[in-house]
Amino acid sequence: MKAKDLNERSLEDLKELEKSLRSDxxxxxxxxxxxxxxxxxxxxxxxxxxxxxxTVLKSRGAAPEAQASTKEG
Structure with a gap:
């Protein structure tokens, strides 16, 4: 998978790909x-x-769900 190919994908597609890769x-x-x-x-x-x-998601300003939540204590 090349970074150039990832840059051409939509935001929703990237998020779906992230879920798939985490599962894999x-x-x-x-x-x-x-x-x-x-x-x-x-x-x-x-x-x-x-x-x-x-990395591509972060560069677009879309924080991943797992890292977006802040820990309060």
Missing amino acids: LFQNRLKNFTNRLDDTSNIRKTRRDLARVL
Whole structure:
């Protein structure tokens, strides 16, 4: 996944892609933990793709939901 391709996508599409990548990352980690993941490089690739998506979202001013909430205490 290239950053140039991400810049051309809409905001809603990027948010949907973020959710999908988070889900894929969780599934890959779970499979790795249970020794069912054949290609462990998928975890790294997914993490990097997710970072690219979050970077594009942040540059557009759309904060991700997980980081947008502030901790008050």
